[in-house]
Amino acid sequence: MEVLHIYHTNDLHSHFEHWPRIHQLVTERRKWHEKEGDQVLLFDIGDHMDRWHPLSDATRGKGNCDLLNAAGYDAVTFGNNEGITLSYDDLDQMYENRKFKVLVANLYRKDGTRPKWAQPTEIYTTNKGLRIGVIGLTVNFAHFYDLLGWKVTDPFEELQYCLNDLDGKTDVNILLSHLGIHDDERIGERFPEIDLVLGAHTHHILHEGKIVGETLLGAAGKFGQFTGHVVIEVDENKKQVISKKAVLYDMNNWDPVDKEDEMIERLYASGKSLLEEPVANLPKPIESKHFEESPLASLLCKTLKEWCEADCAFLNAGLLLNGLDKGIVTNYDLLSICPHPINPCTVQLTGAELKEVLLQTKDEKWPHLQVKGLGFRGTVMGNFVYEGVTFNSDSNRDIYISDKPLDNKKLYTVAIPDMFTFGRFFPEIFRSETKKYFLPEFLRDLLRKKLSELQ
DSSP: OEEEEEEEEOOOTTOGGGHHHHHHHHHHHHHHHHHTTOEEEEEEOSOOOOTTSHHHHHHTTHHHHHHHHHHTOOEEOOOHHHHSSSOHHHHHHHTTTOSSEEBOTTEEETTSOOOTTOBSEEEEEOTTOOEEEEEEEEOOOHHHHHHHTEEEOOHHHHHHHHHHHHTTTOSEEEEEEESOHHHHHHHHHHOTTOOEEEEOSSOOEEEEEEEETTEEEEEEOSTTSEEEEEEEEEETTTTEEEEEEEEEEETTSSOOOTTHHHHHHHHHHHHHHHTOOEEEEESSOBOOOSSSOOHHHHHHHHHHHHHHTOSEEEEEGGGOOSOBOSEEEEHHHHHHHOOOOOOEEEEEEEHHHHHHHHHHHTOTTSTTOBOOBTTBOSSBOOOEEEESEEEOSTTSOSEEETTEEOOTTSEEEEEEETHHHHSSSOHHHHHOSOEEEOOSOOHHHHHHHHHHHTO
């Protein structure tokens, strides 16, 4: 009987609080298993990088690659945080110094070729001749990749192509899937050739894995809180899987690593030092408040309208976590107050639809509403801030757009943070088919440009 030990992480999102423990676990375990003559493979399933962290933002993910290199990862696939929060050139250069394989079967350049740093599959052969096929897939956010200059294709079609190509060449098949739990379950049902799916994207936790059809699913949550371990036993002569089981190790309860707090702080400080480049020199502070008048949020909203060349704009003050002090403002300061990977966006609405949306923004539920996901890295929504919108009555029903009464039949271009198009905050926006996303700029990039112009 041959034993395979497979360790996996996913959706770290640059939360390095547990990285020293993960590093120690996977490096020590590799030594143990290899000493016993067993095969060890180590994979990351994407969204290891998140640009809220100074190191990831400053190095555009190259710092994350260095960590993966040092821990001895064999292969990774990447998620939407690597794929669509970086410019085309930044993603194309992120993996330059990798020592691992980048597996992503459904990513191409616009001309149909694959980037030189990516490949659809890899076959690992053990000392005993067992052949392990590994495939990588990333979530199909085709429109956003297209705006950035890439092309992503249907992951299920690419998976079938890969399995056809691997047919007869492998004994065990593993999928690195940054697709989410529902697609992973569909894959388990449709593709019995796959022995193991290591999942990500939806941050699901499978403490002992999950069997779907003949396929074992594994997933380790988010933020490095768990490290996954799958053990597969294979008949050495028949090259057939006898058993497979999954377990998660809780990094919160793992033994601390010597000087781990210093390691974590060093990662943060190294990124911060790279972002200390001055952006502006403010003659006076600009305040930001979540539940009162917020000058900095108003400035960002005005900039959003100008950038998108829209008729009006609105955003939530909670997007800005703090204000800016008098004096030098750096890139680190802007990251600190606006850490979200949120892009500018426009949506076209009729006057009647726009009026309904604007009236909804006046609902008392919004300011203290806690939001998670959708790119939002803050805590609460805060009050709404407007540009080009005036409410001319106590009831808020008399609305002016650019100093003219709102026309119910007119079509308006409205600038918003893109998060409002993903969640079901406003049904009129969610249903609209005329959305335009501005990539790769984040909201903090707009604020940077405006502050530099104010000098």
